[in-house]
Amino acid sequence: WLPNHKAGSVATVLGDDGRVYPIVGRSEPLKRAVRMAEAVAATSAPVLITGPSGTGKELLAGLIHNRSKRCDGPLVRVNCAALSESLLESELFGHEKGAFTGALMCHKGRLERAHGGTLFLDEITETPAPFQAKLLRALEQMRFERVGGSESIRVNVRVVSTTNQDIVNLVNKGQFRADLYYRLCGVHIAMPALAERKEDLPELIWWFVNESAGEAGRAITAIDRRTLEIFNAYSWPGNVRQLRNVVRTAMILGKGPNLSITEMPWVLQELRSHLGTQRFEQQESLPLAGRPLEELERRAILETLRQEDGNRTRAARVLGISDRTLRQKVKKYNDAFEPVGADVD
Incomplete structure (x- = not known):
């Protein structure tokens, strides 16, 4: 399973166990x-x-x-x-x-x-x-x-x-x-805290993807763009250690070649509690006129899911659609977003 994508590092450290550990990032x-x-x-x-x-x-x-x-x-x-x-x-x-x-x-x-x-x-x-x-x-x-x-x-x-x-x-x-x-x-x-070097996020994510690939039995080819947006907006109070745990969870519980947390409501809820919301509030304040209907629908679905802490049954009820329709639309908009490919250098 290794490597899914090579992650850049600024230095390497030889551990007591004889393994080489990289200091991942280039910020x-x-x-x-x-x-x-x-x-x-x-x-x-x-x-x-x-x-x-x-x-x-x-x-x-x-x-x-x-x-x-x-x-x-x-x-x-x-x-x-x-x-x-x-x-x-x-x-x-x-x-x-x-x-x-x-x-x-x-x-x-x-x-x-x-x-x-x-x-x-x-x-x-x-x-x-x-x-x-x-x-x-x-x-x-x-x-x-x-x-x-x-x-x-x-x-x-x-x-x-x-x-x-x-x-x-x-x-x-x-x-x-x-x-x-x-x-x-x-x-x-x-x-530096991870919040001070967010440009290192792609490198770190790929390193932890590679680290968990064998355990999860997955070969990842891309990072879901929405997931990367959430990661970039999040403050990461637990820093690199917390990122490692989130990526490992996504690797173990997710499916397919794309790394995504959008199918894990409890992870989204945890990250949401520390999200820097200003960026999303600015997006929501944009005028509705002249924007594609599909984009407005996607935004309504994502914001309702966020409001309902990822609970799809409650979100579907608020939106006035069935659970099945909501699942189909979530899948549609996840797939429609161009994923972040392996070339992140």
Whole structure:
């Protein structure tokens, strides 16, 4: 089934599993972030990557490690948002046997395991203040003690951190240590939200189509034009991660060679809740005189379906036609719209 259509990328990242992951897109905001990552990679400067959830911050961290002089060393990730304060300390610094109940053996922490490589602190702003103080001390001195131990362990690591919050605002409010912020933010790279790089939508859609093709058992030749219009109008609060899930759903539940979400009312309803409606309201305000009757009928059907949250039975009742007639007209207007072909470069 692969590939349905080649998707362009600005860089590739070698994952821990040996697979190559592309950073898909060609927009200027994405290129800017990648250029900064490539420029700082060869240095030892700490890097702070900011941006909303689902934008690909972890991929960019992997790119920095891959292009660094430490690429042969380990890339060790700490998910700061998933661990309590006590677990954070034990996971980062390790613990000695008997340090606490259940500590049956000596455990090397992730800071120690990252020696000679990169320590990746994911969602660093989720850490509590007492832990921030201990982390700052360890990073400043590049030495620490395991929990329950007294031996000073020296390490040499490069630190890359991420956050989906406004860290400067947290520092100003006293909710994140200023000295730790200055230690982590040698270079600041902002990953753009998907709403800031909508020109990358076709490339991303095709990448996720290819990714889901085998699972769905479909070969896609085109993207339905109405679907692409909806995608372009939508704000994508979940960013690339959300787009991936929507495309995967459309691949699994749809049929035929065209990718479309117009046959999935629940997906349309979810996207509709965040749609930028100004564009459609402007379209509706156009004068009716002189417009083809077929276009007015199509618009009436689509707007009624949108008003009724995709429920065709209710929409047919409002329009005064049978369910069967509505199904036929929806199919007719979907087919009548020229789909977006595979050549999207």
